[in-house]
Amino acid sequence: MLRTAILGLPRQCQCGTSFTQFTTRRALTFSAHLPPSPPRRPHVRLQHSPSAAGAGPSQSARARAAGYEAARQKMHSQRNRSLVMYSSAAIVFALGMTYAAVPLYRMFCAATGFAGTPQVGKGKFSADRLVPVDDARRITVHFNADRSEALPWKFSPQQKFVNVLPGETSLAFYRARNNSRQDIIGIATYNVTPDRIAPYFSKVECFCFEEQKLLAGEEVDMPLLFFIDKDFVDDPACRDIDDVVLSYTFFRARRDRNGNLEPDAEEDVVQKSLGFDKFEHAPKK
Numbered sequence: 313m314l315r316t317a318i319l320g321l322p323r324q325c326q327c328g329t330s331f332t333q334f335t336t337r338r339a340l341t342f343s344a345h346l347p348p349s350p351p352r353r354p355h356v357r358l359q360h361s362p363s364a365a366g367a368g369p370s371q372s373a374r375a376r377a378a379g380y381e382a383a384r385q386k387m388h389s390q391r392n393r394s395l396v397m398y399s400s401a402a403i404v405f406a407l408g409m410t411y412a413a414v415p416l417y418r419m420f421c422a423a424t425g426f427a428g429t430p431q432v433g434k435g436k437f438s439a440d441r442l443v444p445v446d447d448a449r450r451i452t453v454h455f456n457a458d459r460s461e462a463l464p465w466k467f468s469p470q471q472k473f474v475n476v477l478p479g480e481t482s483l484a485f486y487r488a489r490n491n492s493r494q495d496i497i498g499i500a501t502y503n504v505t506p507d508r509i510a511p512y513f514s515k516v517e518c519f520c521f522e523e524q525k526l527l528a529g530e531e532v533d534m535p536l537l538f539f540i541d542k543d544f545v546d547d548p549a550c551r552d553i554d555d556v557v558l559s560y561t562f563f564r565a566r567r568d569r570n571g572n573l574e575p576d577a578e579e580d581v582v583q584k585s586l587g588f589d590k591f592e593h594a595p596k597k
Contacts, residue, residue: 444480445542449554451476453538456559457486458585460577463564464492465526470533479542481516486534486560490526497525499565499573503587505557512544513556523565523573561585 453476455469470485490496502520504513517537526532538558544550563575563582575582 441542442479442481442539443542444477445545446477448478448542448545451478451540451544451553452555453482453484454555454557455484455486456557458559458561460561460563460575460581462576463496463498463562465490465496465498465562467560467562476540478512478540478544481537481539484536484538486519486536487531488524488526488534488562489531490528493528495525495527497523497565497573498562499523499575500560500562501575501582501585502558502560503585504559505587506553507587508547508549509540509544509553509556512541512547512550513558514539514541520560524562559585 452473454473455471457467457469459465459467466487466489468487470487474482474484476482488498499522500520502518504510515536515538517535519534519536524532524534540556563577563585565573566576568574575585
């Protein structure tokens, strides 16, 4: 049996070549005919980190939190900006209303006749309303003139009274003279009594609340054009009114903090000249 195995070997092995040498030579011959193998890449051992596994989710959560915080800060910034703008507008409006309170109140009184303030006729009174009511009784309008002691002027009406019909226009004059040796600017206030007729006593042209500058020793005539609205006849509260007093008071003028002219006198004196001394809620400066 061993002989049969030996006989199956090649001749070189039978002629004395060792079996180990034969197998080695055959392996080298076989490997020479094989294609070259690709180069092996170096093996790098990866080290596993416990914190690396959760890095992805943690970064995503932090990114979402950062985005939410940025959006919240932007929203608060917009709200604060809007609050500042609205607050500034409210403050400016309040300051404007404070400065305009007295002029607006005078405009209101002139438009409504409140507190005995005669109405100033503008576009509200058309030509068809300036027609005398012939069958109505005549109203006697008396003119009064006063001045502040600090104003060295002579101020007086040129007529003591006039008789007018409702709807009839009438022209009157006041005269003012500067008795000082310097130029002076004056300003006049007015009111009418009884105050029930004030909504119907309308002035088309007058010199009240306007700058009146008189040179030293100058004398001027100041016109007044007025009428009593014919609706006065239909008002039951005015049926017993036959006499009306129109009063003007001149003050030395001064500039307020806004540069507007105002009477240079105590507040209660000015309010009294306007006919507001009997009213609790008189306008204050």
